[in-house]
Amino acid sequence: MNKLKNLDFNMLVLYVLLTFFVIPRDLQQEFSVVFIIGFFLINIIYVSINDIEIKIKKIDxxxxxxxGVICIVILIISPYTTVFTISTFVFLIIAHMSISKKHYISKQYLNRIIYIMCLVSIIIQLILGRYNTINGKISLSIIGDKNFSGVVIILFFMYCSKNKFFLGEIxxxxxxxxxxxxxxxxxxVLFLVVKLFKNTIYVLLQRFRLNKIYKLFILMFIITVSISYIWVYKVAIDGVKEYQQGLNDTSNKMRFVANIYAIDLLKNNKEKLIFYGYDNDFKDIFGIYDYEIDLHRRFMGVRLVQPHNSILNINIRSGIIFSLLYFYILSRIIDKLYTKDNLEYILPYLFSTLFLHELLNRKFLVFWLILLCLPSNKVFFTKKYKIKM
Incomplete structure (x- = not known):
């Protein structure tokens, strides 16, 4: 069973490396389909050949x-597409099959090869990203958006931090x-703060009984709803600044207005959205289009965009029941890795999910989970030697 989980983990590492650092943007969907099919086929063949007994907890x-039943119901009754919801569920299963408390990249030289490969890819992508970025003046060419490119680099920074690749961190x-x-x-900045005050933060989390990830998810949702309403009705009420001219700018107002619009949809259409969401058709519901920004629906004085909060985004696209089950299962997976050593790798990333969508599902999720599985490469200094553990 351990060998199978190691095999699955290694396949997931390969998927992340190819997805974020090799495969062009236009071929991402096709590659994901090939990976999913290959992943399950290899598992079936490996289990059959080695006659492995798979043990699964009753609760799981x-x-x-x-x-699975909810997904079938969605397939039957939803008038919208179901690609997003089904793929989100499939990657959740893959994560469950692949993730355990600690995984080691077996050879140190492989770690260095991965590090150099990712670093070279990032540099090349940033050079190419000057000419084909979708959002911002520059981005990773495979990603096309500066904010999601930033998430990839943050995750790479975390990988360097765990392996003590100081040049990579800089x-x-x-x-x-x-x-x-x-x-x-x-x-x-939050990563550095959590790392600096890790002991104090860990004690506070335990004291306030925030020792389970699902509790953090609930707190995150409450914070999202609260900040969205406070920002729109209190902070932005006297006008906003131009894009990136301050915190109270049009970009942030659009994000919070989109959250309020999504919350209103969930409240006003709960009879439908409790069973299924708008999936990839949400852009038609929101009145937002990739090909013409000027035609976007306007709401509360700004251009409408999709909910940028990862939890809210999944709720509006997959339905309430599926989302509740999804985040509870996901919390059980992350709980295995929710340790004091991983605190600076968990809290800052969860913070970023408050303002960016799709960080808690599919490819970004598995990239993050892989990092949480890797042990920290602790360095001890003596008078003459540097020892890595």
Whole structure:
């Protein structure tokens, strides 16, 4: 069973490396389909050849069965597409099969190869990203958006931090400054703060009984709703500044207005959205289009965009029941890795999910989970030697 989980983890690492650092943007969907098919085929063949007995907890069987039934119901009754919801559920299963408390990249030289490969890819992508970015003056060419590019570099920074690749950490900070992504810069600052005050923060989390990830998810949702209403009705009421001219600018107002619009949809259409969401058709419901920004629906004085909060985004696209099950199952997976050592890798990333969508599902999720699985490469200094553990 351990060998199978190691195999699955290695396949997931390969998927992340190819998805974020090799495969062009136009081929991402096709590659994901090939990976999913290959992943399950290899598992079936490996289990058959080695006659492995798979042990699953009863609670996991119940939760995944319920989620599977909900997916079938969505397929039958939803008038909208179901690609987003089904792929989100499939990657949740893959994460469950692959993730355990600690995984080691077996050879140190492989770690260095991965590090160099990612670093070279990031540099090349930033050079190419000057000419084909969708959002911002520069981005990773495979991603096309400066904010999501920032998330990739933050995750690379975390990988360097765990493996004590100091040059990679310094270059990551430089890359984030080049991208000019406020969310990524804030996440980086939060990482350093949590690392510096880890002991105190850990004690506070235990004292307030925030020792389970699902409790953090609930708190995050409450914070999202509260900040959205406070920002729109209190902070932005006297007017906003131009894009990136301050915190109270049009960009932030659009994000919070989109959250309020999504919350209103969930309240006013709960009879439908309790069973299924708008999936990839949400852009038609929101009146937002990739090909013409000027035609976007306007709401509360600004251009409408999709909900940028990861939890809210999944709710509006997959329905309430599925989302509740999804986040509870996901919390059980992350709980295995929710340790004091991982605190600076968990809290800042969860913070970034408050302002960016799709960080808690599919490819970004598995990238983050892989990092949480990796042990920290602790360095001890003596008078003559540097020893890595």
């Amino acid at each position: 069987i119940l939760l995944y069965s319920l989620s 270059l990551s900070v430089f890359f984030i400054l080049i991208l000019d992504s406020r969310a990524s810069l804030l996440t980086l």
